[in-house]
Amino acid sequence: MTTTIDTTAPSSGDPLGQSGAGELVATGVHAWFSGRLVLKDVSLDMERSRVTALIGPSGCGKSTFLRILNRMHETIPGAELAGQVALNGSDIYSDEERATTVRRHIGMVFQRPNPFPAMTIEQNVLAGLRFNRIRGVKKADLVEESLTKAGLWSEVKDRLSSLGGALSGGQQQRLCIARALAIKPAVLLMDEPCSALDPGSTLRIEQTIGEISEEVTVVIVTHNMQQANRVSDNCAFFLAEDGNPGRIVESGPTEKLFNRPEDPRTLDYVNGRFG
Amino acid sequence: MSTVQIAKPTTDEVIEVLPKPVKTRDFKPADAGLLLVTLLASYATTWIIFNQITLLSGTFGFVVVNAVLFLGLYWFVNLQLHGRHQAVDRLLGGLVTLGAMCMIIPLIMLVVYVFVKGLPLLNLNRFTKTQAGVGPLSPPSAGGFLHAIVGTLEQVALAGLLGIPIAVVTAIFLNEIGGKIAGSVRVVVTAMSGTPAILAGVFIYSIWVLTVHGYSGFAASLALAILLLPTVTRGTEEVLRIVHRDLREASAALGAPDWRTVWSVVLPTARSGLVTSILLGIAVSIGETAPLLMTVFGAQVMNLNPFHNPQAALPLVVFQEIKLPQEVAVALGYTASLVLFILVFAIFILARILGSSWLQDRLRSRGSKARAPKMSPAEEEAVMTAVLAPAMAPHDVDGPERE
Numbered sequence: 001m002t003t004t005i006d007t008t009a010p011s012s013g014d015p016l017g018q019s020g021a022g023e024l025v026a027t028g029v030h031a032w033f034s035g036r037l038v039l040k041d042v043s044l045d046m047e048r049s050r051v052t053a054l055i056g057p058s059g060c061g062k063s064t065f066l067r068i069l070n071r072m073h074e075t076i077p078g079a080e081l082a083g084q085v086a087l088n089g090s091d092i093y094s095d096e097e098r099a100t101t102v103r104r105h106i107g108m109v110f111q112r113p114n115p116f117p118a119m120t121i122e123q124n125v126l127a128g129l130r131f132n133r134i135r136g137v138k139k140a141d142l143v144e145e146s147l148t149k150a151g152l153w154s155e156v157k158d159r160l161s162s163l164g165g166a167l168s169g170g171q172q173q174r175l176c177i178a179r180a181l182a183i184k185p186a187v188l189l190m191d192e193p194c195s196a197l198d199p200g201s202t203l204r205i206e207q208t209i210g211e212i213s214e215e216v217t218v219v220i221v222t223h224n225m226q227q228a229n230r231v232s233d234n235c236a237f238f239l240a241e242d243g244n245p246g247r248i249v250e251s252g253p254t255e256k257l258f259n260r261p262e263d264p265r266t267l268d269y270v271n272g273r274f275g
Numbered sequence: 276m277s278t279v280q281i282a283k284p285t286t287d288e289v290i291e292v293l294p295k296p297v298k299t300r301d302f303k304p305a306d307a308g309l310l311l312v313t314l315l316a317s318y319a320t321t322w323i324i325f326n327q328i329t330l331l332s333g334t335f336g337f338v339v340v341n342a343v344l345f346l347g348l349y350w351f352v353n354l355q356l357h358g359r360h361q362a363v364d365r366l367l368g369g370l371v372t373l374g375a376m377c378m379i380i381p382l383i384m385l386v387v388y389v390f391v392k393g394l395p396l397l398n399l400n401r402f403t404k405t406q407a408g409v410g411p412l413s414p415p416s417a418g419g420f421l422h423a424i425v426g427t428l429e430q431v432a433l434a435g436l437l438g439i440p441i442a443v444v445t446a447i448f449l450n451e452i453g454g455k456i457a458g459s460v461r462v463v464v465t466a467m468s469g470t471p472a473i474l475a476g477v478f479i480y481s482i483w484v485l486t487v488h489g490y491s492g493f494a495a496s497l498a499l500a501i502l503l504l505p506t507v508t509r510g511t512e513e514v515l516r517i518v519h520r521d522l523r524e525a526s527a528a529l530g531a532p533d534w535r536t537v538w539s540v541v542l543p544t545a546r547s548g549l550v551t552s553i554l555l556g557i558a559v560s561i562g563e564t565a566p567l568l569m570t571v572f573g574a575q576v577m578n579l580n581p582f583h584n585p586q587a588a589l590p591l592v593v594f595q596e597i598k599l600p601q602e603v604a605v606a607l608g609y610t611a612s613l614v615l616f617i618l619v620f621a622i623f624i625l626a627r628i629l630g631s632s633w634l635q636d637r638l639r640s641r642g643s644k645a646r647a648p649k650m651s652p653a654e655e656e657a658v659m660t661a662v663l664a665p666a667m668a669p670h671d672v673d674g675p676e677r678e
Contacts, residue, residue: 072528104530114521118543131531131539176525183529 022186029083056238061246107185113172115164128183150178170201317345393613438500446511468505476566492581498566503556510552550630
């Protein structure tokens with residue numbers, strides 16, 4: 001069962017509109033909130049079809065960095081930034097690119113499950129299609145495909161027309177993943193997607209991440225070191241020391257970062273000695 | 276609940292002995308009796324104070340003294356029987372109930388009064404006939420308020436059509452867009468809610484009625500729209516505010532433009548609150564009399580066209596009839612009040628039905644093949660939690676880390 005979405009439909013000639021997983025490269029990213037520098041000179045290559053984990057103690061700017069990657073940062077009053085972010089080689093902050101188009105190609109799953117309470121499960125999955133006026137898609141197939149990828153299909157297939165808010169917390173979060181996957185993003189950003197969930201639901205979502213990473217590049221923020229170790233291929237360790245803005249201390253393959261880190265602070269952090 | 280199991284050695288049967296379930300805050304029949312006895316005792320004491328001991332008199336004083344005595348007595352009795360915590364709990368419970376009764380009893384009295392006064396002359400004619408051909412010598416049962424019912428419905432509907440969209444858009448501007456001028460707009464809206472109704476009438480009278488347009492139902496709609504605007508705006512703004520930011524972010528992250536987020540996520544989520552605030556606006560405008568005096572003028576016969584010539588309106592009929600010297604006219608005024616009352620009630624019930632499950636089912640089944648099943652109470656609760664819980668949750672996890 002394959003469902004193809006004509007991604008060029010709303011804006012033809014869109015450089016971001018390549019199907020399949022995308023490569024996201026951030027170069028020299030800085031971020032400010034109300035004039036205060038919170039993120040300094042962050043450069044990171046998030047490889048195609050790989051899972052990149054952003055780890056670090058609270059307040060080190062990793063969530064801010066994540067939100068810069070799909071232009072959600074700019075929705076906060078007083079937020080400013082500098083630097084480049086490129087998806088498949090084209091700058092998402094260029095004047096030709098609309099924020100809404102960028103966010104369609106770079107999806108996001110939030111810390112707290114946030115299905116639309118006024119919509120059914122089915123409508124939740126199809127919300128992105130509706131918002132972007134994507135037509136010519138077999139809706140029933142897409143709903144099944146997206147929910148299957150998110151590992152929720154077997155649990156909800158008989159009640160697609162009940163409300164999304166009626167699911168349990170873990171199911172809601174998987175519904176949010178299905179919703180994000182339904183518009184076939186090139187990259188999926190996940191901001192601590194399991195921090196509000198029980199261990200069983202966490203496991204299901206980690207499995208989902210493993211299964212989808214072939215067709216969508218995943219960037220995940222997590223406080224859970226074991227989770228970062230389990231799900232990610234690459235890892236970036238963020239740190240903000242003594243009131244300084246956050247920056248990347250070390251990044252590279254997860255296996256290397258956890259077993260043979262170059263920086264002593266990374267070693268301390270991954271071994272749970274601070275943060 | 277812990278269970279105690281006693282195994283009989285002779286047989287292999289296990290008899291389960293459950294402890295007696297206890298509701299820690301149960302209001303038992305004995306408590307109801309206590310309440311009743313205390314009420315009786317306080318009433319008797321007040322009676323003795325008023326009629327035997329002192330020269331105090333008057334219903335109001337009686338009620339106040341009775342209430343104070345009751346609360347004191349209730350506290351004391353509970354103190355003796357249940358201890359200090361229980362006594363304070365019951366005392367405060369009693370105080371809160373008393374406050375609620377201060378609100379509800381006048382309301383009930385008002386409704387009962389209108390029914391008692393209006394019911395004798397209420398008949399089917401009142402809903403099907405106009406005052407056409409009805410004179411001072413006609414029997415009291417002749418004629419009706421159909422012209423006024425039609426007039427009021429047309430005027431309020433037009434006022435709603437004019438005012439509600441503007442009010443909702445203003446609320447969306449205040450809450451979703453904001454910016455520098457939002458503050459001053461909010462001040463203006465707040466000030467507008469204090470506009471004396473008569474002033475709205477005078478305003479429309481001078482700029483609309485006195486110019487070339489003359490008296491008409493539409494002039495009344497303009498005045499009523501001015502009056503419902505601030506109510507609906509403030510109400511809508513409040514219900515939009517409790518839609519959590521998470522949902523707006525989820526929508527934005529799917530690539531939805533802001534207008535899409537408002538239209539497809541924020542408004543549907545806030546729908547039941549939206550219906551309430553619109554109903555409040557309708558309620559404000561349907562009962563207004565002062566602006567009608569200078570805009571519709573009133574009529575005895577049917578005028579279906581709200582844009583031309585004077586029209587009747589129910590509140591105006593009440594006002595005009597009750598002023599008249601004839602007893603029958605005054606009684607008819609009360610009947611007109613009752614008709615207005617029934618009308619408002621009917622509109623509210625209708626709006627509640629439209630705003631709740633029926634329409635929701637229709638809207639939901641529009642997108643899906645299968646017709647949506649009716650929500651079970653558990654589902655409904657889950658939805659309420661999903662809608663309300665984020666709004667009430669602490670905001671510490673609201674934004675991204677900023678340190």
